[in-house]
Amino acid sequence: MMVAVKKYGWLLVVVALFACSREKKVREIPVNDFFKTQDRALYRLSPNGKYLSYLTLKDKKQHLVVQDLEKGATTEVSKLEERNINFYCWVSNDELIYYKEKDGTRFQTDLYIVNKNGTEERLLNADEKSKVRLLEDQLIDDKFLLVTSNKRDSTVFDVYRLNVRNGQMVIAAKNPGNFTNWLTDSKGKLRMAISSDGVNESFWYRENETKAFQKIITNNFKTTLWPVAFSESKPNIVYAISNVNRDKNALIEIDCTNGKEKNVLFANDTLNVVEAQYSKRRAKMDFVVYETWKKEKHYLNEEAKQLFQNLEKLIPDAESRIIHSDKKEQHFIVRTFTDRSPGAYYLYYAENNFLKKLSDINPSIKEEEMCEMKPISYLTADGFKINGYLTLPLGLEPEQLPVVVIPHNGPGQRNSWGFNSDVQFLANRGYAVLQVNYRGSTGYGKEFYAAGFKEWGQKIQQDVDAGVQWLIDQKIADPQRVAIYGYGFGGLVAINSAVANPKMYKCAGSSAGVLNLFSYLKTIPPFLTANLQMFYEMVGNPDKDAEYMRQASPVFHADKVKIPIFITQNSKDPRINGNDAVQFVKELKKLNSPVTYLEKEDNKSVLNREEARKKSYAALELFLKDNLRKR
Numbered sequence: 274m275m276v277a278v279k280k281y282g283w284l285l286v287v288v289a290l291f292a293c294s295r296e297k298k299v300r301e302i303p304v305n306d307f308f309k310t311q312d313r314a315l316y317r318l319s320p321n322g323k324y325l326s327y328l329t330l331k332d333k334k335q336h337l338v339v340q341d342l343e344k345g346a347t348t349e350v351s352k353l354e355e356r357n358i359n360f361y362c363w364v365s366n367d368e369l370i371y372y373k374e375k376d377g378t379r380f381q382t383d384l385y386i387v388n389k390n391g392t393e394e395r396l397l398n399a400d401e402k403s404k405v406r407l408l409e410d411q412l413i414d415d416k417f418l419l420v421t422s423n424k425r426d427s428t429v430f431d432v433y434r435l436n437v438r439n440g441q442m443v444i445a446a447k448n449p450g451n452f453t454n455w456l457t458d459s460k461g462k463l464r465m466a467i468s469s470d471g472v473n474e475s476f477w478y479r480e481n482e483t484k485a486f487q488k489i490i491t492n493n494f495k496t497t498l499w500p501v502a503f504s505e506s507k508p509n510i511v512y513a514i515s516n517v518n519r520d521k522n523a524l525i526e527i528d529c530t531n532g533k534e535k536n537v538l539f540a541n542d543t544l545n546v547v548e549a550q551y552s553k554r555r556a557k558m559d560f561v562v563y564e565t566w567k568k569e570k571h572y573l574n575e576e577a578k579q580l581f582q583n584l585e586k587l588i589p590d591a592e593s594r595i596i597h598s599d600k601k602e603q604h605f606i607v608r609t610f611t612d613r614s615p616g617a618y619y620l621y622y623a624e625n626n627f628l629k630k631l632s633d634i635n636p637s638i639k640e641e642e643m644c645e646m647k648p649i650s651y652l653t654a655d656g657f658k659i660n661g662y663l664t665l666p667l668g669l670e671p672e673q674l675p676v677v678v679i680p681h682n683g684p685g686q687r688n689s690w691g692f693n694s695d696v697q698f699l700a701n702r703g704y705a706v707l708q709v710n711y712r713g714s715t716g717y718g719k720e721f722y723a724a725g726f727k728e729w730g731q732k733i734q735q736d737v738d739a740g741v742q743w744l745i746d747q748k749i750a751d752p753q754r755v756a757i758y759g760y761g762f763g764g765l766v767a768i769n770s771a772v773a774n775p776k777m778y779k780c781a782g783s784s785a786g787v788l789n790l791f792s793y794l795k796t797i798p799p800f801l802t803a804n805l806q807m808f809y810e811m812v813g814n815p816d817k818d819a820e821y822m823r824q825a826s827p828v829f830h831a832d833k834v835k836i837p838i839f840i841t842q843n844s845k846d847p848r849i850n851g852n853d854a855v856q857f858v859k860e861l862k863k864l865n866s867p868v869t870y871l872e873k874e875d876n877k878s879v880l881n882r883e884e885a886r887k888k889s890y891a892a893l894e895l896f897l898k899d900n901l902r903k904r
Contacts, residue, residue: 299642299668299701304890306637307698310883313632315358316606316618321366322599324389325620326350327631328358337361337371339389342620350391364412364437370397384420386437397440398422408432411461419445419461432463452477453804456511458503459553465500465511465529471806474498478529480509489532494807495723497522501558502551510535512558514546520718522546524561524573539571545716550595552577554602564716566648566660567690568592580623587628591616592691610634612664613643615692638692642667644700646690651743657724659736660717661709662688663744666700674705675754675901676744678770678778680737682761684725684811687714702894704756704901705749711736711766713811726811727818729762729790730769730825737766738774754901758782758839758893761849765790768827768838768857775835780900782839782893785849785873788857789829790822791815792850828853831860838866839896841889843873869896 316327325340337351337358350369351358361371364386373383384405387394398405403424412418416438421430425444432446432455446455446463453474456465466477466486473493477486492498497516501524504510509529516522523540527533539546539561548562559577560570572578584593584607591609596618598605603623610616615634621627644667650660665671677699681688688708696706710717711733713725725733737757744750757778759767764786771781787793790813797805813822823829838861842854854870861868871892873885 299666299703302637302642302698302701304698304894305887306635307694307701308883308886308890309635309637311632311634313618315361316631317361317363317597318599318604318606319363319366319389320600322601322604323366324363325631326361326363326369326389328361337369337387339369339391348389348391350387350389351385351394360407362407362410364410364418365415368412368437370407370418370437395437395440397435397437398442403427404430405435406430408455408463409457409461412437413461419457419463421455456500456503459505459556464503469494469804469807471804472810476500476532478509478511478532489529490527492517494804494810495719497719500527501549505556512538512549512551514549514561516719520720524549524558538573545718547716550577552602554600564689566662583623583626584621584628587621587626588619606631608634610692611640612646612690612692613697614638614640615694638697642701643692643697646693646696648690649740649743651739653736653739655732657712657721657736659709659711659739661707661740662690662696663708663749664696664700664706665749666703666705669703671705671749673751674749675703675897676707676741676750676756677704677897677901678707678709678737678741678755678757678767680709680711680757680759680763680766681714682759682763684713684762685715685722687716689716698890698894699897702897704897705744707740707744709737709740727813727821729765729812730773731821733766734769734773737770738777741777752777754779756780756782756897756901758784759786760784762787764788765825765827768834769825771836771838772827772830772833775833778836780837780839780896782841782896783854784841784889785843786840786854787849788853789826789850791826792853796850828857831857831864831866834861834864834866837896837900838868839871839893840868841871841873841892 313327313329318325323342325342327338329336329338335357336349338347339350340347357374358371359374361369363369367389368386370386373385384397385394386397403422405420405422408421409419416436418435418437420433420435422433423430425431429448429450431444431448433442434445435442451468452466453469454467455463458464462482464479468475473491475488476490478489479486499514501512511527511529513525513527514522515525522545524538524546525534526536528535538558544563546561547564550559552559558573560572562568562570588609591611594608596606596608605621607619607621608616615638617633618631620629620631644664646662646664649663650658652658687710699706712721713733715722741755745752755778757767757770764783767781768783770778794808840854840858842851858868858870871889
């Protein structure tokens with residue numbers, strides 16, 4: 274064994290409690306049911322709360338719909354075919370803007386404005402060589418929006434005042450070359466910017482828009498400092514999530530005149546803050562969200578606490594998240610979910626504590642047919658506590674089960690508790706599913722995050738293998754029937770498992786996986802080049818770490834693969850070099866190694882993407898069945 278694992282007796286009790294017996298036969302749910310595209314999504318409320326908008330699919334077209342909440346009448350504001358809206362918002366009580374995909378590229382290049390009744394639709398920007406991103410959705414003087422664009426220089430985003438009446442863009446703040454983010458106050462005034470030299474981040478502040486930005490703070494990128502909102506009652510104060518001089522994220526106040534921490538609103542040595550909610554109406558911070566194995570709230574004012582407690586009484590058996598609200602913060606769009614249900618959308622009226630269901634996210638999923646996702650943890654030989662989730666199939670005793678390990682994507686991501694279509698699909702097919710938050714995952718503090726840098730194919734791999742060994746030691750996993758499958762960097766971990774530990778895994782799969790760390794760094798787009806040094810620290814520097822990067826890139830090690838491989842890839846995906854997958858598959862075939870390769874189509878429409886997704890999962894199901902069902 275590569276690591277020593279500490280066994281927790283309490284987990285055996287948990288396993289016994291949430292595992293079901295063989296008495297009840299489990300229905301095999303059609304693969305398509307798990308991955309249906311939502312009929313309605315991206316609900317939003319107009320600023321006055323009188324209108325509800327959403328995206329819907331109808332007759333193979335995507336529609337932007339506006340509903341009058343008082344009269345009930347609906348209007349199809351925009352009809353699209355072979356192009357999709359990937360973002361929209363209200364900018365006044367009468368107007369919406371939206372980004373329309375251009376030729377299926379999924380880049381936000383075409384920006385439109387339209388009246389809520391579907392009239393006066395106008396293209397605001399159609400520069401094919403640049404991108405426009407909304408910075409602030411408040412309409413200033415009934416005609417200006419703050420946006421960012423790289424139209425002047427493809428590598429940086431400047432701030433512009435976009436006149437929605439005539440489409441003219443006038444530069445409001447020029448990017449000196451290394452500004453990566455901008456922040457406005459509650460009135461839509463541009464007050465803060467963040468710069469990066471690739472390793473260090475600096476915060477720049479100005480008291481008002483007539484003054485120049487002044488640098489106030491500089492931190493290494495390993496340190497979290499994330500501004501949330503400006504205080505309206507305390508001059509020059511910004512609320513921020515920070516782990517400066519601490520391991521776990523806290524919510525603090527920063528004095529922008531000197532960049533110093535002035536006050537701590539919430540901090541805990543064992544709890545990591547991942548979100549914070551500011552109320553513009555109350556001009557106060559409402560709550561922080563910290564994440565252990567689930568996300569939980571700590572309230573910072575009584576009015577917010579009462580609102581959520583009222584909501585929880587109406588939805589007692591599910592997690593709830595507020596997605597959007599009107600300007601007065603009296604009407605809310607709420608999304609619910611559990612680990613066994615994708616949930617639903619609701620409209621909540623706080624003034625009379627009334628809840629109205631809008632739609633189910635996936636009505637094909639029945640909660641009683643899904644499986645519980647439970648937390649697990651174990652210790653490694655070098656002292657790290659590794660957390661993860663175990664989902665056991667219904668109808669089977671938790672003994673000698675076939676297992677699918679799903680390492681998450683990265684860098685800087687994590688698995689979280691909630692409904693996961695991949696996990697539930699595999700559990701329904703009789704597999705125990707193990708998700709591991711290996712070192713380098715976010716949410717466990719600064720030390721744990723940095724411990725994963727340049728450990729691809731090394732200690733990260735050992736963390737995942739340790740989880741499998743733990744399942745084997747507990748007699749839950751059949752050591753002869755363990756598979757590993759992942760996306761992106763999860764695919765890198767999975768295929769590296771086939772290279773480094775073929776005795777532990779029966780087969781391995783990758784979807785849009787990173788197979789070559791060298792080519793991954795080359796796919797970083799121009800506007801992220803300022804962060805290249807950061808990627809070098811996290812992934813590897815091609816000049817200084819070439820030997821390690823080659824060792825951690827499975828594309829160079831086809832000759833070491835001794836187990837069946839499953840690969841799905843879109844060769845035109847700009848984020849991944851598709852040639853790596855093609856080269857890897859060719860090498861495996863030359864060596865007569867069993868490999869299943871599925872070329873994903875470059876689909877332009879939502880429905881076509883859904884069909885491609887179903888095809889991919891059907892192929893994965895067959896691959897796992899062929900390799901794991903035999904005892």
